[in-house]
Amino acid sequence: MAAERDTPPLGSAAAGLADFREPEDGEDLFVSTASTLESSPSSPEPASLQVEDVSANSNGPKTAEILIDDDQDDLFAEATEEVSLDSPEREPILSDGPSPAITPVTPTALISNRIEPKVIGVPSMFERSLDEVEEEAGGDLFDINISVSDPEKVGKTSLTIFNQSEFSVKRRFSDFLGLHSKLASKYMHIGYIVPPAPEKSIVGMTKVKVGKEDLSSTEFVEKRRSALERYLMRTVKHPTLIQDPDVIQFLESSELPRAVSTQALSGAGILRMVNKAADAVNKMTIKMNESDAWFEEKQQQFENLDQQLRKLHASVEALVCHRKELSVNTASFARSAAMLGNSEDHTALSRALSQLAEVEEKIDQLHQEQAYADFYLFSELLGDYVRLITAVKGVFDQRMKTWSKWQDAQVMLQKKREAEAKLHLANKPDKLQQAKDEIKEWEGKVQQGERDFEQISKTIRKEVGRFEKERVKDFKVVIIKYLESLVHTQQQLIKYWEAFLPEAKAIA
Amino acid sequence: MSSSFLPLSEEMFQARSVSVDLNNDASLLIDIPDALCERDKVKFTVHTKTTLGTFQKPEFSVSRQHEDFIWLHDTLVETEEYAGLIIPPAPPKPDFESPREKMHKLGEGEASMTKEEYAKMKQELEAEYLAVFKKTVQVHEIFLQRLSSHPVFSKDRNFQIFLEYDQDLSVRRKNAKEMFGGFFKNMVKTADEVLISGTKEVDEFFDQEKTFLLDYFSKIKDATSKAEKMTRSHKNVADDYIHVSATLNSLSAEDSTPLKHLEKLADLFEKLRKVEGRVASDQELKLTELLRYYMRDIQAAKDLLYRRARALADYENANKALDKARLKSKDVAQAQQHQQQCLQKFDTLSESGKKELTSFKGRRVLAFRKNLIEMAELEIKHAKSNMALLQGCVELLKSN
Numbered sequence: 001m002a003a004e005r006d007t008p009p010l011g012s013a014a015a016g017l018a019d020f021r022e023p024e025d026g027e028d029l030f031v032s033t034a035s036t037l038e039s040s041p042s043s044p045e046p047a048s049l050q051v052e053d054v055s056a057n058s059n060g061p062k063t064a065e066i067l068i069d070d071d072q073d074d075l076f077a078e079a080t081e082e083v084s085l086d087s088p089e090r091e092p093i094l095s096d097g098p099s100p101a102i103t104p105v106t107p108t109a110l111i112s113n114r115i116e117p118k119v120i121g122v123p124s125m126f127e128r129s130l131d132e133v134e135e136e137a138g139g140d141l142f143d144i145n146i147s148v149s150d151p152e153k154v155g156k157t158s159l160t161i162f163n164q165s166e167f168s169v170k171r172r173f174s175d176f177l178g179l180h181s182k183l184a185s186k187y188m189h190i191g192y193i194v195p196p197a198p199e200k201s202i203v204g205m206t207k208v209k210v211g212k213e214d215l216s217s218t219e220f221v222e223k224r225r226s227a228l229e230r231y232l233m234r235t236v237k238h239p240t241l242i243q244d245p246d247v248i249q250f251l252e253s254s255e256l257p258r259a260v261s262t263q264a265l266s267g268a269g270i271l272r273m274v275n276k277a278a279d280a281v282n283k284m285t286i287k288m289n290e291s292d293a294w295f296e297e298k299q300q301q302f303e304n305l306d307q308q309l310r311k312l313h314a315s316v317e318a319l320v321c322h323r324k325e326l327s328v329n330t331a332s333f334a335r336s337a338a339m340l341g342n343s344e345d346h347t348a349l350s351r352a353l354s355q356l357a358e359v360e361e362k363i364d365q366l367h368q369e370q371a372y373a374d375f376y377l378f379s380e381l382l383g384d385y386v387r388l389i390t391a392v393k394g395v396f397d398q399r400m401k402t403w404s405k406w407q408d409a410q411v412m413l414q415k416k417r418e419a420e421a422k423l424h425l426a427n428k429p430d431k432l433q434q435a436k437d438e439i440k441e442w443e444g445k446v447q448q449g450e451r452d453f454e455q456i457s458k459t460i461r462k463e464v465g466r467f468e469k470e471r472v473k474d475f476k477v478v479i480i481k482y483l484e485s486l487v488h489t490q491q492q493l494i495k496y497w498e499a500f501l502p503e504a505k506a507i508a
Numbered sequence: 509m510s511s512s513f514l515p516l517s518e519e520m521f522q523a524r525s526v527s528v529d530l531n532n533d534a535s536l537l538i539d540i541p542d543a544l545c546e547r548d549k550v551k552f553t554v555h556t557k558t559t560l561g562t563f564q565k566p567e568f569s570v571s572r573q574h575e576d577f578i579w580l581h582d583t584l585v586e587t588e589e590y591a592g593l594i595i596p597p598a599p600p601k602p603d604f605e606s607p608r609e610k611m612h613k614l615g616e617g618e619a620s621m622t623k624e625e626y627a628k629m630k631q632e633l634e635a636e637y638l639a640v641f642k643k644t645v646q647v648h649e650i651f652l653q654r655l656s657s658h659p660v661f662s663k664d665r666n667f668q669i670f671l672e673y674d675q676d677l678s679v680r681r682k683n684a685k686e687m688f689g690g691f692f693k694n695m696v697k698t699a700d701e702v703l704i705s706g707t708k709e710v711d712e713f714f715d716q717e718k719t720f721l722l723d724y725f726s727k728i729k730d731a732t733s734k735a736e737k738m739t740r741s742h743k744n745v746a747d748d749y750i751h752v753s754a755t756l757n758s759l760s761a762e763d764s765t766p767l768k769h770l771e772k773l774a775d776l777f778e779k780l781r782k783v784e785g786r787v788a789s790d791q792e793l794k795l796t797e798l799l800r801y802y803m804r805d806i807q808a809a810k811d812l813l814y815r816r817a818r819a820l821a822d823y824e825n826a827n828k829a830l831d832k833a834r835l836k837s838k839d840v841a842q843a844q845q846h847q848q849q850c851l852q853k854f855d856t857l858s859e860s861g862k863k864e865l866t867s868f869k870g871r872r873v874l875a876f877r878k879n880l881i882e883m884a885e886l887e888i889k890h891a892k893s894n895m896a897l898l899q900g901c902v903e904l905l906k907s908n
Binding site for chain 2: 301304305308309311312315316318319322323325326329330333335336337339340342343344345348349352353475476479480483484486487490491493497498500501504505507
């Protein structure tokens with residue numbers, strides 16, 4: 001594929017993002033981030049995680065800056081002390097576990113989201129990552145290299161959240177889910193669109209299992225790995241989320257506390273389920289007086305978008321399926337043509353038929369590769385956005401809940417006032433004080449409710465704006481990549497048939 | 509649903525010789541310039557131009573049905589004198605089953621599609637229908653042209669009747685005896701398979717031919733069915749592009765943010781699917797049809813071998829009968845004459861069979877060459893169009 005091969009490290013995306021001040025200056029932060037991104041010559045490819053080998057880093061990591069704000073987390077300060085800047089030195093510190101986790105540069109380098117033209121090598125890639133997985137006892141561990149290069153200096157209070165320029169850690173699938181669940185519980189109710197984590201079971205997304213070899217298990221691993229990569233990318237690209245200590249810890253710490261709350265039958269898991277059910281019921285009963293037309297419009301828009309994207313996703317999934325079938329049938333025909341060539345007693349025709357068989361075999365590979373591109377570029381993009389839009393809709397619901405809470409507080413305040421008035425008349429001075437206190441309390445709650453509502457509305461507007469921008473960029477980049485994959489296929493087809501043509505003409 | 513399809517009769521099909529350069533001899537030129545589709549029946553217009561005096565007029569046309577072609581083929585098969593010739597394979601029955609079924613499914617799924625999508629799918633189906641139609645015309649035409657270009661068949665009386673008789677042939681067709689004869693003939697064929705493989709072959713040429721044809725037949729049959737599957741998958745992919753394009757259109761129409769590139773993308777997929785559709789149908793014509801045709805032709809060659817094997821068996825039986833007669837000293841002259849006849853028949857068969865099989869190979873090689881070249885050229889052409897479309901779109905998207 002002619003896709004841009006240069007691999008701007010994730011860092012250049014995070015670079016701009018890492019230049020922040022306190023979260024309160026959120027808006028300025030946002031702007032500066034945006035401008036940094038726009039002005040960067042090699043724009044980061046959001047859909048693909050750029051992987052850089054620790055060893056093959058020809059650019060050389062710039063030295064990380066460690067101007068750290070004192071207000072930062074203690075955890076953060078600690079981390080600084082422990083770890084040195086020097087790349088070679090850091091490895092022994094980071095790798096508490098067995099060194100294969102960090103050193104296997106080659107396999108991790110292969111675990112890149114780019115789809116190589118020689119994807120024929122894919123099965124062997126999978127084998128290795130599978131071995132990695134099998135080596136670790138129990139559970140699915142993924143080696144992910146995220147390279148974060150240094151932030152550029154913007155203003156005097158620039159700080160670096162990350163200590164080194166490059167590091168790698170091992171994470172379980174459940175760790176990812178745990179991260180998401182923490183982020184969701186912290187940010188969604190105040191209006192931030194938290195990127196959804198990949199679902200626990202991604203099985204059944206493709207309908208056709210390639211019959212030739214059982215690639216289904218390796219496909220599953222690759223699918224999952226790719227999904228996790230995209231999830232992380234989206235999370236770190238979020239200006240607020242990247243600052244979150246949980247995110248930083250996730251990316252940096254050598255050991256994470258086991259995320260127990262993601263287990264299905266845990267107490268926390270059950271609590272989540274109950275909350276989800278409660279939410280669903282509430283949504284039906286809340287009738288909000290929408291004063292702001294913007295929100296109504298947007299909700300409708302997202303509803304439509306959701307429908308269309310789902311439909312498109314289904315169509316593309318069908319395309320993947322059919323292309324896989326085409327690949328299988330082409331291979332089968334190739335074999336048959338070879339047999340026919342063998343049987344043919346006219347020498348020149350026999351040779352031509354064998355050549356035809358070879359061409360068809362190569363074309364079968366092409367179809368396979370194209371099916372990968374269809375899936376990993378196009379289909380997965382759509383799937384991701386279907387889930388993202390669900391998150392967006394969730395955030396709108398949160399706003400409704402916040403409004404509802406505010407309204408409830410107002411109702412309660414009114415009740416308290418009425419109660420106080422009654423007590424006044426009944427002349428019970430001792431209870432009166434309590435009533436007055438309660439009124440004060442609820443006045444406060446009403447004010448808070450209003451503030452919360454305004455805040456969440458503001459946040460959502462910002463988030464939606466950001467989301468739309470990201471979406472346009474994201475789609476454009478991935479679509480271009482996908483189209484380039486199609487171009488590549490056509491180029492190869494031309495090559496193969498042009499090579500065959502003289503063979504056909506040679507039949508005498 | 510299917511009634512909304514016609515009319516295709518207005519179309520003029522250009523004569524095309526897919527396989528071999530037939531229809532070269534100006535003394536008898538045949539083509540099927542158009543055909544009519546009436547409900548389930550296809551009516552072919554057979555047009556003849558001739559300089560031969562055996563015909564009443566120099567140029568004329570008649571209307572024929574598929575069954576008329578079958579009748580003609582069967583009469584040729586049953587003609588003793590033609591036992592040593594490869595009888596051109598009968599054209600297969602026009603089969604609109606596949607597009608008809610798809611049309612039905614389309615009707616059922618109409619509710620779930622946008623108007624545009626439905627219109628495009630219908631368009632695609634109509635194109636498929638047309639392709640089947642063209643294929644069947646072609647295959648019937650080639651059958652006649654094979655006959656007209658053959659020194660012996662072109663003079664066949666029934667062939668002349670077929671071409672010239674300006675009324676319905678159905679009366680002749682419905683001759684019960686002929687129909688029964690045809691049925692019997694097919695039954696015997698399977699017994700011949702055993703016969704042909706069992707007979708000891710003295711003649712090296714026929715020995716080789718037998719081995720070759722039996723093996724080649726099974727391979728080409730397999731290749732035909734695999735090619736069919738492959739072509740069908742290709743069509744499925746082209747159809748998927750329609751759905752993708754349609755949904756992209758809806759998306760771009762509804763989206764408030766100026767996602768201009770969705771519209772371009774939708775347009776691209778619409779153009780791509782047309783090219784993909786052509787790739788699929790060209791592949792079908794040049795590859796699948798080629799294989800299918802020669803599979804039938806090889807069957808016809810095998811039939812020649814059967815007839816020869818039967819003649820050999822007859823001869824050997826006649827020999828045995830002669831020996832018996834000599835032993836008994838009874839009807840020796842009769843037996844001798846019969847034996848001579850059988851020998852003569854066998855020799856004639858062998859001689860003409862050899863000629864036919866040799867020219868058959870030449871024909872086959874030429875046809876493969878022509879079609880493989882054409883297919884490769886078309887594939888290259890379509891891939892280049894695709895590439896131009898794709899690159900254009902990528903440029904457009906990148907420049908925004």
